[in-house]
Amino acid sequence: MKTTSFTKQEWDEALQGLSDSYRIFVPIREGDFHMFRPLENGIKPDFDFQNTRISPKSIIYPQSERMFEYTLEPEDPEANILKEAPKDYSPRAIVGIRPCDVHAFRIVQRNFDNPEFRDPWWVKHFESTILVGLGCNRPCSTCFCTSVGGGPFHEEGLDIMVYDLGDRFLAKSLTEKGEDFLNKTKAGAPADQPALQAAEDLKESVEKAFNPNVTMDHLHEKAVLDLFNAPFWEEVAFACINCGTCTYLCPTCWCFDIQDEVFAKQGDRIRNWDSCMFPLFTLEGSGHNPRTKKFQRVRQRFMHKLKYYVDKYQDGVQCSGCGRCVRYCPVNIDIRQVAALMNEL
Amino acid sequence: MKNPYIPYPVRISKTLVETEDKQLKSFWLDFINPDDAKGFEYTPGQFAELSVCGFGEVPIGIASSPTEGDTLLFTVNKVGHVTRKLHNMAEGDIMGVRGPLGNSYPLKEMEGKNVVIVAGGFAVTTLRATVTWILHPDNRDKYGKIDFIYGARTPGLLLYEDQWSEWQKRDDIDCHVTIDRAVDGWNGLVGFVPTICEQVAPKPDNAVALICGPPVMIRFTQPVFDKLGWQPEQIVMSLENRMKCGIGICGRCNVGPEYVCKDGPVFTKAQLDKLPAEY
Numbered sequence: 001m002k003t004t005s006f007t008k009q010e011w012d013e014a015l016q017g018l019s020d021s022y023r024i025f026v027p028i029r030e031g032d033f034h035m036f037r038p039l040e041n042g043i044k045p046d047f048d049f050q051n052t053r054i055s056p057k058s059i060i061y062p063q064s065e066r067m068f069e070y071t072l073e074p075e076d077p078e079a080n081i082l083k084e085a086p087k088d089y090s091p092r093a094i095v096g097i098r099p100c101d102v103h104a105f106r107i108v109q110r111n112f113d114n115p116e117f118r119d120p121w122w123v124k125h126f127e128s129t130i131l132v133g134l135g136c137n138r139p140c141s142t143c144f145c146t147s148v149g150g151g152p153f154h155e156e157g158l159d160i161m162v163y164d165l166g167d168r169f170l171a172k173s174l175t176e177k178g179e180d181f182l183n184k185t186k187a188g189a190p191a192d193q194p195a196l197q198a199a200e201d202l203k204e205s206v207e208k209a210f211n212p213n214v215t216m217d218h219l220h221e222k223a224v225l226d227l228f229n230a231p232f233w234e235e236v237a238f239a240c241i242n243c244g245t246c247t248y249l250c251p252t253c254w255c256f257d258i259q260d261e262v263f264a265k266q267g268d269r270i271r272n273w274d275s276c277m278f279p280l281f282t283l284e285g286s287g288h289n290p291r292t293k294k295f296q297r298v299r300q301r302f303m304h305k306l307k308y309y310v311d312k313y314q315d316g317v318q319c320s321g322c323g324r325c326v327r328y329c330p331v332n333i334d335i336r337q338v339a340a341l342m343n344e345l
Numbered sequence: 346m347k348n349p350y351i352p353y354p355v356r357i358s359k360t361l362v363e364t365e366d367k368q369l370k371s372f373w374l375d376f377i378n379p380d381d382a383k384g385f386e387y388t389p390g391q392f393a394e395l396s397v398c399g400f401g402e403v404p405i406g407i408a409s410s411p412t413e414g415d416t417l418l419f420t421v422n423k424v425g426h427v428t429r430k431l432h433n434m435a436e437g438d439i440m441g442v443r444g445p446l447g448n449s450y451p452l453k454e455m456e457g458k459n460v461v462i463v464a465g466g467f468a469v470t471t472l473r474a475t476v477t478w479i480l481h482p483d484n485r486d487k488y489g490k491i492d493f494i495y496g497a498r499t500p501g502l503l504l505y506e507d508q509w510s511e512w513q514k515r516d517d518i519d520c521h522v523t524i525d526r527a528v529d530g531w532n533g534l535v536g537f538v539p540t541i542c543e544q545v546a547p548k549p550d551n552a553v554a555l556i557c558g559p560p561v562m563i564r565f566t567q568p569v570f571d572k573l574g575w576q577p578e579q580i581v582m583s584l585e586n587r588m589k590c591g592i593g594i595c596g597r598c599n600v601g602p603e604y605v606c607k608d609g610p611v612f613t614k615a616q617l618d619k620l621p622a623e624y
Contacts, residue, residue, distance in 0.1 A: 067350055068350075068351065070398045072398060072399055079398075079439070080354075080398045080438075080439040080440065080441075081354050081439070082351055082352060082396070082398065082441065084348065084351070111594055111596075112594060114593075116592070116593070116607070117349045117592045117593065117594060118346055118347075118349075119349075119594055120346045120347075120348050120349075120350075123346065124346075224601050224602065224619070224620065224621065225619065225620075225621065228601070228621040254594075254596060255595060255596035255597060256589070256590075256595050256596070257589055257595070257597075258350075258401065258402065258589045258590065258595070259401060260398065260399050260400055260401045262399045267398055267399050269401075271595075274595075274596075274597070276596070281587075281597060282586065282587050282597065282623075283587060284585070284586070284587045285403075285422070285424035285425040285428065285587075286422075286424060288560075290586065290600075290623040290624050291623060296623070300599075300623075303601075303621075304596075304599070307602075308599065308601060308602035309602075311602045312602050
């Protein structure tokens with residue numbers, strides 16, 4: 001474990017210098033928002049942000065991903081035999097990821113890497129990634145990470161935690177992988193006592209002022225059918241336009257579809273993010289659909305996150321408290337209010 | 346790391362149009378690499394994803410029984426993109442099979458009990474596997490009386506006539522095959538499945554019922570069993586929500602906290618009573 005102090009310029013230069021060893025993803029400003037993008041020539045990271053509009057989940061789990069490839073060429077002896085699509089598992093780093101988005105990876109890990117089945121692509125992408133977190137000096141008004149087991153400076157799952165002390169960054173390695181990353185920068189100086197104290201003070205003052213207080217403590221006690229049949233679902237879903245924005249922005253939504261695509265005689269089997277907000281998601285070949293109504297789909301989303309997941313894994317909700325769905329929902333459906341309704345039923 | 350999404354390559358060794366409306370077609374599939382057959386150890390009630398390059402995958406119950414050898418049998422209803430293509434494939438064509446997937450009928454727990462098997466329409470597939478498995482000389486002694494009740498709208502819509510006509514000749518299974526309305530040339534039972542169940546009146550004592558069929562059959566069969574004193578724990582059903590991955594990861598087929606593909610497709614009525622009816 002080591003803690004290194006970098007001036008902001010040193011940090012930027014150090015990251016540029018590491019791009020031979022890692023594929024580095026950093027937040028950059030795009031219009032009014034921030035996005036994670038690969039650090040390439042001419043790209044300027046901007047660490048002065050609250051959170052990226054879209055979570056970094058696609059760096060581990062691309063929105064569209066080739067699974068297999070095959071040829072349909074009748075003369076080819078390998079025709080119609082699936083081969084794994086080549087992938088790049090070289091080391092990569094997500095620098096500036098917020099603790100909530102790291103917490104989200106830990107939540108979805110239970111789905112993709114379970115004792116019965118391991119999703120090879122998610123697991124290998126995740127294992128080749130270093131997570132360099134950036135503590136939240138200014139949590140958003142929609143954030144509630146502390147209500148779901150996280151916090152603005154929550155270190156769990158991170159390889160390095162970075163504190164923004166105004167004129168410099170303090171980077172604390174938390175794992176061997178993280179220490180290796182810091183060593184490779186060959187920059188910065190060991191943090192002195194006043195810097196360490198400043199980081200401690202920053203954490204304390206932010207945590208003290210941040211009090212979102214969304215209560216979910218009774219969810220695990222409720223019966224599934226009581227919540228499922230609760231009277232409030234039609235009202236919760238009333239304004240919903242089933243746009244699916246919440247599911248695409250959510251760092252803990254993991255559902256996907258599998259499709260074949262063919263160009264000439266070459267084919268791919270690909271998977272694409274999918275959304276329980278769409279009626280096609282559950283439409284069966286016979287025409288039967290167990291979730292034809294909008295409120296059923298909205299209910300599915302909240303029940304999955306706040307009840308089914310809770311019961312299945314007995315370790316909290318399937319929500320990292322990042323607040324993106326609250327901020328970007330075009331009709332202002334607020335998971336914090338729904339959680340309260342469910343918790344108080 | 347074993348890739349759970351990659352199908353075993355198989356060759357279609359035989360096909361058969363099963364029904365007069367040509368909607369159902371059976372496919373016998375042989376593993377191209379004989380070792381793959383060893384990796385595909387299955388139990389009646391399980392399903393597999395049939396893979397057709399350029400079209401995709403479709404989850405279908407396994408209609409063969411492992412007691413019949415390494416060749417797999419699937420009977421496919423022509424309804425969508427993949428199944429339409431499948432129906433146009435021929436003997437010798439190469440495709441894929443991924444599985445076996447899901448749980449199976451509780452064959453172990455059923456030992457020592459009488460078994461009532463109720464099938465409607467083409468939902469008979471995995472029940473064909475189950476009856477074949479139970480009737481195998483290695484297994485038959487483990488079970489008590491076997492009743493097989495199977496119905497379709499017309500004689501031409503009944504699947505697997507070769508099998509059930511053989512079963513009808515045996516004295517270790519009572520085979521009740523019925524059609525909805527009388528037609529010329531049909532000498533068997535006439536009446537809906539629930540009516541036949543009422544006539545057969547299987548006793549619930551030390552018994553298990555496996556019931557599979559269209560929702561309307563289930564809706565009218567359930568009260569018959571209730572009236573005869575059957576408990577929800579004794580009634581076993583198989584669900585078929587829309588699926589993709591088949592291994593509980595893609596998030597599509599859930600019924601409450603359970604995934605039909607991994608935690609099911611077989612559930613007891615007692616389990617289903619505690620879950621949202623989203624199937």
